[in-house]
Amino acid sequence: MKVAIAGLGLMGGSLGLALRERGHDVTGYDRDPAEAATAVERGCADRAAASLAEACADADLVVVATPVSAIAGLVAEALAANPTATVTDIGSTKGQIMAAVPAPGRARMVGGHPICGSEAHGAAAARPELYGGATWFLTPTLETDPERLAQLHALVGEVGARPVVVDPDQHDRIVALTSHVPHVLANVLALQVAEGDVDGHRPLDTTGGSFRDMTRVAGANPAMWIDILLDNRAAVLAALDDARGRLDAVSRALEAGDAEYLAQWIGGAREARRETLARAHRTAPADLVDLVVSVPDRPGAISAIALALSANGINIEEFALTHISPESGGEIRIVVAGDAQADRAVEVLRAEGCAAFRAEPGGAE
């Protein structure tokens, strides 16, 4: 596949390394020629282009890997520069970016957001395994061409990430909870302790490991985070309200000396922590089940199916279109992990009006 990557920092550079390791051809572009040169030197791209248009000219896929504030403009430019390429991005918010896509290009744009990163910056710090095991959100709209969604789904899996399909607005509400509010709390904690004064003692001088863990992301990349928080402010405000309500409940329990409440509360957090780890270390290969799904003949039906499965907690391990007629659906093959997910997937797909069956091993061949 011929891939153009716009923005050769840590994220774009690492993606370039991962794609080239797997035999893809990568053209890089960065508005900073020095960064582009470093990227080529480190093997993040086969070559650097002098402009975005030049980078896109020959591409099957364009990945916009710049800070959030520049993404919408570069996506529109890329769609205009190449009339056939699929375009995606790796921005941390999706609603505003997807809403800004010009109408003629909407079928070719699939939003994306890999959940990984590093405290290091730039192509110099790029490494091909950065995306390994990471959730990589894909945010199609109902206008997105399902073949392009399926291609990107496969490519994301190829670099070791776990594609998760959600719609742009859902994405923004999810990351408000899992990423943006944690960042806000890390900043609040860091400042509260830094500005704290206990009769002349500076609490900051006596912090321990748990405080350092919890403030690791504090103050990270101000320019980027101002954009993210403002872009996603509605979802962040709602999630902050929720957090405040939870703090109020803890304060009331402390005032009342309610040990039983605290026990349940800490116990719940313990369960949540266990589940998070189980999810993060999902290393055992689950039994994969193939499903064949006939999709009704209407635009957006395939994206709607991917979104419905995801909303029901079913992750699509693989997602392939077969006998597809563009804009009208056809047949798709979906692979999910485990019998329980397969049964649930069939149920959800039928509720969506699709004929869905388990593929019989060797049956169709």
Add this chain to the structure above:
Amino acid sequence: MKVAIAGLGLMGGSLGLALRERGHDVTGYDRDPAEAATAVERGCADRAAASLAEACADADLVVVATPVSAIAGLVAEALAANPTATVTDIGSTKGQIMAAVPAPGRARMVGGHPICGSEAHGAAAARPELYGGATWFLTPTLETDPERLAQLHALVGEVGARPVVVDPDQHDRIVALTSHVPHVLANVLALQVAEGDVDGHRPLDTTGGSFRDMTRVAGANPAMWIDILLDNRAAVLAALDDARGRLDAVSRALEAGDAEYLAQWIGGAREARRETLARAHRTAPADLVDLVVSVPDRPGAISAIALALSANGINIEEFALTHISPESGGEIRIVVAGDAQADRAVEVLRAEGCAAFRAEPGGAE
């Protein structure tokens, strides 16, 4: 030194290993004989005693290293069992424990709290370097015998920790900020994400590294944390109010789209984070300066000096009493890091009514 350690879990066991490595004699006691046997087997103690009284009988120092709820009772028992030993503890709150010390034993009790730990539990996980580089709060009262404070100060430094002298109430307000509120926020985050539902999507399934860092301590040891939060509820409630006020300010800035506020806010957090790291990785050996201080002839004067230096941001690297007459003061030698701290220390000490001078190298000998 003959040290008795009551409670041979991770903390007590690790302290035993560190003390024995440095040639001290350690008698251990644990109400669970199996834990005591493991501790002896692992070298955390030279021997296990069958009761606290037996462990204390011969000790110069008794360290109570049990969960917070058991500490006050065991401290009183240890003070009664041995009429000459110094007693300390490693509990995470100090005000209630120090207030509960029976009057006849108060001169012999120095509260303590090392800021370190592990996700592992029990003597099986003990390791001698656990305390290396950690802040170790010492919380004397004005009734505490200064010689005992000085001895414990030296011992804490010997196992690689950094002793910091504060009074019990100040300690509790400091750790509310640096430890207890971070724990509360970790639980709030874990539960908010675990209970979150975005149109059927489970945010917990798609968390990244920063969320995992921030919830590392979520749900930790419920029995212990219920005690800590309830014991220290006044300081925790005040710190939670402060945190809520800071969240309110961020929400107002987001509602107003105030990028300038966010820039200052994130920039401040960035500075705080840098300072935290600088403090944590303080590896360069500072130039140490010796001070000689004449202390007025009144009870509590030496503890008051240690507390005043600490409250002015001066850490006492070493703290030795010379020509001391119990209950009446005398001369002390204090070592601080760097000229700036030394100058400031002299100023603070003189304001406290003490004659303080830099020791002339080779002068007194």
